[in-house]
Amino acid sequence: MQGSLERSGRDAGSSSLQQASDALPTYYDQLVDIMKAHGCWKVDGGKGSHEKWCSPINDRTVTVPRSKSRHTANEILKQLGIGKKF
Secondary structure (H helix, E strand, O other): OHHHHHHHHHHHHHHHHHHHHHOOOOOHHHHHHHHHHOOOEEEOOOOOOEEEEEOOOOOOEEEEEOOOOHHHHHHHHHHOOOOOOO
């Protein structure tokens, strides 16, 4: 009995940890919307959770991770010649 209580206590803790990490804001969807609105397009390439996007503003190709960081999102926009939005 005691072993099952410990196990259920650990599972409950890990599920609340998972919910907390899911609650963190992600800027990827908003970043894609902004890039598309400025005429950027996705190009072939990228590995894992990274994609490559090209900007018509400065004709640069930038690697875009699925990041939860506001700073990373702003840096990507800066590299594409769009400027900070977050």
